[in-house]
Amino acid sequence: MVQRIAREAGLQAFIDAVEKDGCVIIQDFTDLESLEQAGKEVQPYLDASLADSASTVGALNGGTATCTRLVGRSKTVREKFFSDSLYQSIAEHFIGLETKIWYGSEPTIQKSNPLLSISITMSSQPGCKAQKLHRDDKNHHHRHQQASQYSKGRDMLIGLFVPACDTFKANGATRIIPGSHLWGDDKPDFGDDGNKGVMDAELKKGEAFVMLGSLYHGAGNYTLQSGCRTVHIMFMCSGVHRQEEIPYLSYPIEDVKTYSQLVRDRLGWKQSEPNLGWVDLKSPEFLLEETSA
Numbered sequence: 001m002v003q004r005i006a007r008e009a010g011l012q013a014f015i016d017a018v019e020k021d022g023c024v025i026i027q028d029f030t031d032l033e034s035l036e037q038a039g040k041e042v043q044p045y046l047d048a049s050l051a052d053s054a055s056t057v058g059a060l061n062g063g064t065a066t067c068t069r070l071v072g073r074s075k076t077v078r079e080k081f082f083s084d085s086l087y088q089s090i091a092e093h094f095i096g097l098e099t100k101i102w103y104g105s106e107p108t109i110q111k112s113n114p115l116l117s118i119s120i121t122m123s124s125q126p127g128c129k130a131q132k133l134h135r136d137d138k139n140h141h142h143r144h145q146q147a148s149q150y151s152k153g154r155d156m157l158i159g160l161f162v163p164a165c166d167t168f169k170a171n172g173a174t175r176i177i178p179g180s181h182l183w184g185d186d187k188p189d190f191g192d193d194g195n196k197g198v199m200d201a202e203l204k205k206g207e208a209f210v211m212l213g214s215l216y217h218g219a220g221n222y223t224l225q226s227g228c229r230t231v232h233i234m235f236m237c238s239g240v241h242r243q244e245e246i247p248y249l250s251y252p253i254e255d256v257k258t259y260s261q262l263v264r265d266r267l268g269w270k271q272s273e274p275n276l277g278w279v280d281l282k283s284p285e286f287l288l289e290e291t292s293a
Ligand SMILES: O=C(O)CCC(=O)C(=O)O
Pocket: 058, 059, 060, 122, 131, 136, 173, 174, 175, 217, 218, 219, 220, 231
């Protein structure tokens, strides 16, 4: 199952749910005004992408309009959804790294914060077929040991899905297999009909779905004749992995200078300790302080 939990339950309740099921629904994630505002910000890009919506990149199989570079194109997604402190705290818990490293006989604790790996709005259109069930950490060639209990450090990717509309079976709500984050890498058992253990992550507007990168899932079949199912999707990877969307090419530096410290850091403008992601041997933040000529 997937648990629906309100913020007042506190961080640990969300961590426990994600450990057990691989996913959780934040019941009171956002409000209708923010969803409407985000919708306005991304709609021109969704419209423009329609001509291109035959894309079959990754798990896409045609019929999905997209708004890529999402945190740059939607201030609301960037500041309200991606920067949400609960999502950030859950992510820090699951994929933040803190490692004891020896310099000679001196122990040091080195920290690496999560990075935004991808932000994209996906909008399933009429005729959009269900995706094959998959794990999103496939992109990082991540490997999994079958386990009966969660152990910290298993995952390197964690996603946030913020639906712009109610999602349900007929409009292709994300199909998920709760518990599959504990599976190994052998051929997954989806049963004879392909539906074993599968449920629809049906969401109401204002809710959000958080999922580990190891959870088997896929967009459902869009069976309605009109309308669309639009979801703002963000994934963070651990700070020592390559990001799916290249942030330094996707978000111009002059734009990044206007972003909050958190967003700058999560895009990779702060180095991961020790020594990953520098310019001139320095954390690249200094480049954001320089004024353009
Ligand atoms: O649209 C969805 O619900 C999921 C999309 C997805 O899993 C993907 O494109 O990798």
